Amino acid sequence: xxxxxxxxxxxxxxxxxxxxxxxxxxxxxxxxxxxxxxxxxxxxxxxxxxxxxxxxxxxxxxxxxxxxxxxxxxxxxxxxxxxxxxxxxxxxxxxxxxxxxxxxxxxxxxxxxxxxxxxxxxxxxxxxxxxxxxxxxxxxxxxxxxxxxxxxxxxxxxxxxxxxxxxxxxxxxxxxxxxxxxxxxxxxx
Ligand SMILES: Cc1cc2nc3c(=O)[nH]c(=O)nc-3n(C[C@H](O)[C@H](O)[C@H](O)COP(=O)(O)O)c2cc1C
Numbered sequence: 001x002x003x004x005x006x007x008x009x010x011x012x013x014x015x016x017x018x019x020x021x022x023x024x025x026x027x028x029x030x031x032x033x034x035x036x037x038x039x040x041x042x043x044x045x046x047x048x049x050x051x052x053x054x055x056x057x058x059x060x061x062x063x064x065x066x067x068x069x070x071x072x073x074x075x076x077x078x079x080x081x082x083x084x085x086x087x088x089x090x091x092x093x094x095x096x097x098x099x100x101x102x103x104x105x106x107x108x109x110x111x112x113x114x115x116x117x118x119x120x121x122x123x124x125x126x127x128x129x130x131x132x133x134x135x136x137x138x139x140x141x142x143x144x145x146x147x148x149x150x151x152x153x154x155x156x157x158x159x160x161x162x163x164x165x166x167x168x169x170x171x172x173x174x175x176x177x178x179x180x181x182x183x184x185x186x187x188x189x
Contacts, residue, residue: 006036007182010073014080014091014115014126016045021116021152022079022123024160025171029077029114032172034179039077042069044094055100063097070098071105075112075182076139077175082117082126091130099137106137110186112178114147114171116155122148140185142177145170 011029015022030039046062048054059067070076080087099106113130115123127148134141147170149155155164162168 004036004183006038007074007179007186008072009033009037009039009075009077009112009178010069011039011041011077011079012044012091012094013041014078014088016090019160020081021149021156021160022081024156025114025116025147025149025162026077026079027160028162028168029079029171029175032168033175037175037179040069040073042066042094044090047090047094047097050093050096055097059097059100066094067098067105070109071103073109074186075110075178076106077112077178078114078130080113080115080123080126080130082115082119082121082123085125086129087126092133095133095137104137106134106139108186109139110178110182111139111141112174112181113141114149114174116149116152118152120150122150122152124148140181142174142181145173145177147171147174 011026013023013026113127115127117123131141149167157163
């Protein structure tokens, strides 16, 4: 039997903050990923605000890059903060840009979602809203495990390392589940 091919994941972080806990959680994911999985991080900070008039003249280069990265990825990994009980504007803006026709690149993608928030719910409401976008865009998010990093300011050390052992285990399990899900439903046998 031939060896299974590696899985290429595109990570999208909903916070642009240098000290972002969601970005730090993504770094942890990169450290804990299963062998054979590669995780690349998208840059959504340079996207303009969505404007249909601009799109009508063609996607800006930063949007083209993001759309190409999504299309090329075997799976997506979102790390979302919670802003006012929903996802951040920058994350929604990136999804809105990338989702426009033709050939919207999200369709059929296996997806894993995690998030960190200051409140007890650990971005649960943001993640739920993100899951609703997944329905419309025909993505296939994993249901479990849920990675909800609550009171995130207490869960990372001064160097931005995730210190919660249970949380680290959940991130590891999420990526293992993403690998299995991608092989089951994605383009990777
Ligand atoms: C505009 C705004 C709205 C926020 N709303 C919520 C919220 O609804 N629930 C919550 O738990 N935290 C909320 N927070 C706190 C964020 O969860 C916290 O700042 C978190 O660290 C942001 O993620 P980051 O560290 O990746 O930037 C809000 C923060 C901002 C800036």
